[in-house]
Amino acid sequence: MxxxxxxxxxxxxxxxxxxxxxxxxxxxxxxxxxxxxxxxxPVEGMKKATDKVYAEHGQQALQYGAAKGVTELRELILKRVKEKENVDAKLENVMVTTGSEQAIDLVGKAFVNPGDTVLVEEPTYLCALDVFRSYGANFVSVPMDEDGMKMDALEEALKAHPETALVYTVPNFQNPTGRTMPAERRKKFAELAAKYDVPVLEDNPYGDIRFAGEHVPSVKSFDHAGKVFYMSTFSKILAPGFRLGWLVADPKVIEKLTVLKQSADLHTDNLVQYVVTEFFKENDVDxxxxxxxxxxxxxxxxxxxxxxxxxxxxxxxxxxxxxxxxxxxxxxxxxxxxxxxxxxxxxxxxxxxxxxxxxxxxxxxxxxxxxxxxxxxxxxxxxxxxxxxxxxxxx
CATH class of the missing domain: 3.90.1150.10 (Aspartate Aminotransferase, domain 1)
Incomplete structure (x- = not known):
């Protein structure tokens, strides 16, 4: 037994x-x-990128690497979040993770103690619930309408639960509902995070896959207090099997998460990081x-x-x-x-x-x-x- x-x-x-x-x-x-x-x-493009990486960076790609990720890839992520999400960050704000799932896990590990309250959308991504539940979270669900999480309901929950350790949200094409939060709500979201001094994990795995309507700036783009952690992944636009995600957050948060990541897997696959960086150089990803x-x-x-x-x-x-x-x-x-x-x-x-x-x-x-x-x-x-x-x- x-x-x-x-x-x-x-x-x-x-x-x-x-x-x-x-x-x-x-x-x-x-x-x-x-x-x-x-x-x-993009199988053929990835094959070409992989061959070039082996030829030009073979030894570095096969060696142990930095827990925060390959510098060239982190710089690519910085450029992408600036252009796509209007998030102005520096290299110290970025870390690479083994899929976006690891980003959720590291944030849960860093911020959620047994008995802590985590606010989530109703309904929300089931694997995030599993992660936070594994760290002993007590959940409070915040109602949604067709425009995503309701900000008046979020503020009521924050008032009722001053012990809240974290708020988790998927504002773009939400899993499971497909709903998208409008810009004015995102601005209010960032304001509430600052007002109630609570961290927000903004999960954006699907944001690039837009086939109707207009792009909406990230919650992070309205964040002036450093309370919003922005995460995304290459799984939906390149290949989920690469297990390559990232997180943009306050440098102090990144430092703590880096220590936790080192105890989990030392670092994300170096070869994959170099290959994706090379693929972006040689292909029109947009x-x-x-x-x-x-x-x-x-x-x-x-x-x-x-x-x-x-x-x-x-x-x-x-x-x-x-x-x-x-x-x-x-x-x-x-x-x-x-x-x-x-x-x-x-x-x-x-x-x-x-x-x-x-x-x-x-x-x-x-x-x-x-x-x-x-x-x-x-x-x-x-x-x-x-x-x-x-x-x-x-x-």
Whole structure:
């Protein structure tokens, strides 16, 4: 018998893993995953970049490296966040992480003690909940509307919980809802962080993948007090298998996180850092991102058309301007996991909404992914899903 730490889930189950495993059956059309479209991975460009790195930086790429990351890549990140997000930072503000997931983990480790309060959107990214839960967080969920987290509700939560250790947000094409927070709310968000002296972790993995509407400046761009930590990743625009993310924060925060990272993995893969830096030098990454955005926009519209055509009329859904997901609410459904099982019988799958809620789940909610499904399968899958929903509501 093993005595696991309290960080390990007591029941030992992996609900999401079980869902994805069930959805992996080749007969099933699965909208459950969160995978980018693999046909757009820049394989040839990466092969050329890798060959050049081996030729010019082979010894450095294969040696131990700095925990903060390869300097050339950090400089590239600085330039990119300045141009894309209007974030004016210096090299000391930037660290590279092993995927954005490590950035969440390091911030959780650095700021959350057992019993501390973490404010999150309702619903929010399920893996962030898992991370903060592993460090003993008590969650307070902040309501959302179609424009993301509500700032009046956030201020009420901050007043009611002065012990708050961290606020976590995904303002662009939020996972799981696909919603985007407008600029005026982001400005207010940064003001509240300064007013209540609380750190904010702004997670922006999807922001580059915009296929409609106008770009919105980051929360970090309105931050004059150094309270907002901005994080992103190369997973959605280049390759998730590279596990390459980054964090921009106050230098004192970066120094502490660097120490924690050294005890976790010493440093992120050097070769991958050099390869991505070289790839940016030799390729038009913005053109590549536009190709991704155009494809995802087409697939999202096919999904919206399928929902309108096949779903029961009172079903609600979001209509994202970018990213990879949309959110569905089915009035009248009381058990979403049971609904998932019924949909599997129709050979179609989604991710039930339950794991995205820090508190009591909203029944009848689920997330659909459109980025990783061929166009001809989207309508077939939505037709199956609509039939399953209609049968469930009639039962």
């Amino acid at each position: 093993f005595k696991f730490s309290k960080r390990v889930p007591a029941d030992g189950t992996d609900a999401v893993g079980a869902i994805l495993k069930a959805a992996a059956d080749p007969k099933i059309i699965s909208f459950a995953g969160g995978l980018p479209a693999p046909e757009l991975f 053109a590549h991102v536009k190709e991704i955005s155009d494809l995802y926009g087409k697939r999202k519209q096919l999904m919206i058309d399928g929902i309108k055509k096949y779903f029961p009329k009172d079903v609600k859904y979001t209509d994202p301007e970018g990213g990879m997901f949309l959110w569905v609410e089915v009035p009248g459904v009381t058990d979403t996991v049971e609904l998932f099982k019924q949909c599997l019988e129709h050979n179609v799958a989604f991710v039930p909404g339950d794991p995205f809620f820090a508190g009591k789940p909203q029944p009848g909610t689920f997330r659909l992914n459109y980025s990783n499904m061929q166009e001809d399968q989207i309508e077939v899958g939505l037709k199956r899903l609509g039939e399953a929903l209609s049968q469930a509501l009639e039962a």
